[in-house]
Amino acid sequence: MKEYGRFLFRCFRVSFVGNRMYHAWMLLLTVLALIGLNAYAKQLVQGLATTGMTDQVSWGLYISNFTFLVGMAAAAVMLVIPVYLYRNRELHDLVIFGELLAVAAIFMCLAFVVVDMGRPDRMHHMFMKFNFPMSMLTWDVIVLNVYLLLNMHICGYLVYCAYHKRKPGALFYIPFVFLAIVWAVSIHTVTAFLYVGLGGRPFWNSAIIAPRFLASAFAAGPAFLILTLSVLDKWTSYEVPRKAIMTLRNIVTVALIINMFLLACEVFTEFYTGSAHGVSARYLFLGLHGHSALVPWIWTAIGLNTFALAVLCLPVSRRQGWLNVACGSLFIGIWIEKGMGLIIPGFIPSPLGEIVEYTPTLNESLISIGIWAFGLALYTIFVRITIPVLSGKLTVDRLYEFGAATVPAESDASSTGSPR
Amino acid sequence: MAGMSAFVAALSPLKDMDPDDIPSLDGFLQNHYKEMSDQDMSGALQRIQDEVKKRYQADVVVRDVKPTEGVEFVYALNLSRCVGCRRCASACVEENNQSRDQDMSYIRVLEMPMGTIDIEKGDHTYDHPTVPADDHFYMPIQCHHCAAAPCVKVCPVGATWTEPDGLTVVDYDWCIGCRYCEAACPYWARRFNFTQPELPAEEINPNMSYLSNRPRSKGVMEKCTFCLHRTREGKMPACLEACPVGARKFGNVLDPQSSVAQILKTKRVFVLKEDVGTLPRFFYYFDERAAQHEPPAPEKLAPSRHEGEGR
Numbered sequence: 001m002k003e004y005g006r007f008l009f010r011c012f013r014v015s016f017v018g019n020r021m022y023h024a025w026m027l028l029l030t031v032l033a034l035i036g037l038n039a040y041a042k043q044l045v046q047g048l049a050t051t052g053m054t055d056q057v058s059w060g061l062y063i064s065n066f067t068f069l070v071g072m073a074a075a076a077v078m079l080v081i082p083v084y085l086y087r088n089r090e091l092h093d094l095v096i097f098g099e100l101l102a103v104a105a106i107f108m109c110l111a112f113v114v115v116d117m118g119r120p121d122r123m124h125h126m127f128m129k130f131n132f133p134m135s136m137l138t139w140d141v142i143v144l145n146v147y148l149l150l151n152m153h154i155c156g157y158l159v160y161c162a163y164h165k166r167k168p169g170a171l172f173y174i175p176f177v178f179l180a181i182v183w184a185v186s187i188h189t190v191t192a193f194l195y196v197g198l199g200g201r202p203f204w205n206s207a208i209i210a211p212r213f214l215a216s217a218f219a220a221g222p223a224f225l226i227l228t229l230s231v232l233d234k235w236t237s238y239e240v241p242r243k244a245i246m247t248l249r250n251i252v253t254v255a256l257i258i259n260m261f262l263l264a265c266e267v268f269t270e271f272y273t274g275s276a277h278g279v280s281a282r283y284l285f286l287g288l289h290g291h292s293a294l295v296p297w298i299w300t301a302i303g304l305n306t307f308a309l310a311v312l313c314l315p316v317s318r319r320q321g322w323l324n325v326a327c328g329s330l331f332i333g334i335w336i337e338k339g340m341g342l343i344i345p346g347f348i349p350s351p352l353g354e355i356v357e358y359t360p361t362l363n364e365s366l367i368s369i370g371i372w373a374f375g376l377a378l379y380t381i382f383v384r385i386t387i388p389v390l391s392g393k394l395t396v397d398r399l400y401e402f403g404a405a406t407v408p409a410e411s412d413a414s415s416t417g418s419p420r
Numbered sequence: 421m422a423g424m425s426a427f428v429a430a431l432s433p434l435k436d437m438d439p440d441d442i443p444s445l446d447g448f449l450q451n452h453y454k455e456m457s458d459q460d461m462s463g464a465l466q467r468i469q470d471e472v473k474k475r476y477q478a479d480v481v482v483r484d485v486k487p488t489e490g491v492e493f494v495y496a497l498n499l500s501r502c503v504g505c506r507r508c509a510s511a512c513v514e515e516n517n518q519s520r521d522q523d524m525s526y527i528r529v530l531e532m533p534m535g536t537i538d539i540e541k542g543d544h545t546y547d548h549p550t551v552p553a554d555d556h557f558y559m560p561i562q563c564h565h566c567a568a569a570p571c572v573k574v575c576p577v578g579a580t581w582t583e584p585d586g587l588t589v590v591d592y593d594w595c596i597g598c599r600y601c602e603a604a605c606p607y608w609a610r611r612f613n614f615t616q617p618e619l620p621a622e623e624i625n626p627n628m629s630y631l632s633n634r635p636r637s638k639g640v641m642e643k644c645t646f647c648l649h650r651t652r653e654g655k656m657p658a659c660l661e662a663c664p665v666g667a668r669k670f671g672n673v674l675d676p677q678s679s680v681a682q683i684l685k686t687k688r689v690f691v692l693k694e695d696v697g698t699l700p701r702f703f704y705y706f707d708e709r710a711a712q713h714e715p716p717a718p719e720k721l722a723p724s725r726h727e728g729e730g731r
Contacts, residue, residue: 034427058602118638119637349540352530
């Protein structure tokens, strides 16, 4: 127990050590997260009127980001599947980065749900009266939290074993890895069912939403990992195997093709039928009665995704630069597609046919940016700790050489105290 | 050290928090409506009365009005008669102590062109000097108190449910404000308190009940309760009493002599969006003869403004 405490303490200390880039990055994230916290304090005082949401569009940026990030979390398994099902060795060492991403993403999801709640002070009502199994939201609470625990266990166990220079006992993590694979599919499916299960919202009431969620997640998640790995490759001593990146590139390409195909299926159904139920889709893609706030968003998303797909299918994407451009643009494209392209139009027009448009306010944007910064900071710290442990620079009998690193550049780092 | 002070600075807006918004310990520990003992309930009612007194300086009586066995409430609305004056919507705001500065009325009146009952063709914001406008009819929409209510199904904490007499209610002290019910409702019947309701003390309706018109806090859902503090005691809903043309009928459908039971038996009634399977307890009908042969030409009325605040 005491040993574990020391391990945590050492991890904590490592997270404050790094070169100037690292400190600048962490300082930026900390500032953004604090600005977000400040905006949230304002929201707590004045209520959700500080957001752009209305009774007509009752979910906005928060739930959009939540949905997107559930996908990011689920996508972590796209690294795990090739490793454990197909014995792909190249990816083996990278699995942990996917799992860590899942942990950070779930923390962001939970934060987005909390800031969306009108009465976060009543969270404990969940434990006292839990409308399970009727409410899909209760399913989501369960699957997300279990997924969080599964991934924390897998990552924590692997890192702790490396710290102790022990070989991880297969029995202690392999079953959990397989469970996590199934569970990853479940978190995004259940999240899709949140929307799909609402008969009064024809735009969401489509069986294709869950597969679409999975396909888009399995494109955006690995794309984010490619970007992370390329940063690690460039700025740290950690060497990322080239073949692993290429495997991820294939995953992204296939998932993106499926995602765009499913979107096309959806568009066909909505428009060719000509039914009144296609009215939200018409609003989204073409605008309705002079209201067209979402039209530029969705076409930007489609443009970015098409561009990314074109690049990925061409040989140029074997070069890291082009691959990063493609990954970045599809990441943004899918983020738009799931938020502005799926959550918001479900509310427009309202069930009574009223068109009330939605624009996020500054305050809710700051909160959202703050949560992203918080999540990225978490992920950065996780990766920062994991790399020296896995590469044997920080183990039970070998303290990380703090002196080798740049002198701490700002007050945040110096406040941790001097090395023992 | 700098980190700590930055953290505190970030939280500084919290000092502007209205002390009345901070939940009291009793409120925090209060149980779900259905789990409360009689003693818990009288304590809760007293606490609510005190809080209303403190916030609005108004002496009010908050009761817990229970359903009667053998009663199932149903609403029927005569579309041939409704003239679109929106008096129902205004009366609703007053009766139910709704916020005066937000668009909170539980009733939305749509102005429909003749020849369709597609509510997407309805106009929500019509504004004429007098109503009814020529070649239009009017369709007020409020909570349909569905027998298979999607809002009840989706609530993660069971803060909204269907009472034995068919009313869908909300425990405002239990709602966590996730707004899933608002997304689930096909009739747009639910309203969320995006901010603290603004309610002048002199306009408070002091006859309050736990499940209906007591003042709500910010961050919770509310909705039409068919004025259960009135109707469970034999009175009619406020919207019905306000209707100048008698378009609204309300009563116990299990009583064969009631007007609603007669209407369901003899008129051609329909419900909105029957295809979504919600089994509404709110029915619309036309007077067949009047609609086909002698369209009613009621005297023109000055309507209340849209947003239910034109009082």
